[in-house]
Amino acid sequence: MSDTIKTAVVFAYHNVGVRCLKVLLARGVDVKLVITHEDNPQETIWFESVAALCLEHGIPTIAPNDPRIPELLSQVATLQPDFIFSFYYRHMLPVNLLALAKHGAYNMHGSLLPKYRGRVPINWAVLHGETETGATLHEMAAKPDAGAIVAQTSVPILPDDTAHEVFGKVVVAAEQTLWRVLPAMLAGQTPQLPNDLSQGSYFGGRKPEDGQINWQQSAQQVYNLYRAVAPPYPGAWTVINQQTFVIENARLLNSDTLNLLSNLPIGLAVVDNCIFGVCGDGHALLIHQLTSDGKSVSAAMLQAILQQKQ
Structure with a gap:
């Protein structure tokens, strides 16, 4: 891979979205488009805004209700991104969209995969009395959180930690994970580690x-x-x-x-x-x-x- 500036389309929301997007910018990635979510008025918004960060940096931002719409597929195809990243974006991305990334599509997940695949992994880890969790960058595939592992960073869950406190640690772990591995990815040397689903677990959302x-x-x-x-x-x-x-x-x-x-x-x-x-x-x-x-x-x-x- 050449030394030319690499481009990315990013799906992002929440603090993990903000911090990982900042890492891409700090590493010199040209973010062509960010797809995010409109804030839900029924939800307590205690986290940072991806849309506000994009406005500050002049990055085009859209917030479709469904990432599977043909218009989005066409828009991303036109941009021809080197990479697609998903940082705490709340929808699964279709395989035909992932295929548009010339050098791969990657997601940052809030657990030590293959454990706690699926929704709200930090809350589930605390509920089950785990003593550690972390952040994992992995290839996106048709199944959720099932692609090869690129890198991961662990954090402790102390006996009295709430999920909110652990989430703060995982945000830092996500930033560190991406910061460390991104130079290799941009150089065409993305690690591929096994993600053995038989050794893990999958959990759905919580109400x-x-x-x-x-x-x-x-x-x-x-x-x-x-x-x-x-x-x-x-x-x-x-x-x-x-x-x-x-x-x-x-x-x-x-x-x-x-x-x-x-x-x-x-x-x-x-x-x-x-x-x-x-x-x-x-x-x-x-x-x-x-x-x-x-x-x-x-x-x-x-x-x-x-x-x-x-």
Whole structure:
């Protein structure tokens, strides 16, 4: 491959989209077009804007509802990009579109492939109590997250990390992964490592209703659910007297304090003006912040509600 400037068409959204797009620009890639998403008014927008970055750099940007439309295929074919990249773009790209990239089409995925292929991989990793995850750049194929691995970087998931905190680490891992391997890719020496799907796992999307707490589970399982969906995600929730309560902030209790909670029924409880979530294994969460309808619920308020229940 020659030393001429390489061109790219980029599908991007969210913080990973912003940071990886910045890496392409810093490495001298000529980004001809960026395809992104319109922000959803029903979604909490806590992340950076790809569209704003493109405006700043004078990069043409479009946001079609479906990347399979013929007009987009024609537009990308006209640009004849060396590379196509997908950085946290939310739709699968059709194979005929991927084929338009002269030197390959690549996606940045938020897990250590082949583990946690599919949707919201960071949330699933936290939910399952993993102690590490990361970012993987891989070839795009017909199946999601199934192409050869180009490079990956791991990050720790600490015991009290929420998915949001882990996401911040994975954004940095994505930037580092692309920064390190891009020179080789631009020189025509893209690594190809096996992505053995038989050794991995696939998970679908999650909905707010998936955050409902099953108090019969162990305290560690309930705590993992809280960490996986803690704000800015919709949160882990439970219902008392037809009123929904969301755990905004909590910690797993150590065994030294469990004698305070002996003989309490499972679920939310108030002891010594503190809110606890008692679980099926007799262990519990100490809940620092609880809300209902977006308003904070104090221990005294919860105590009154629990007494009504009785």
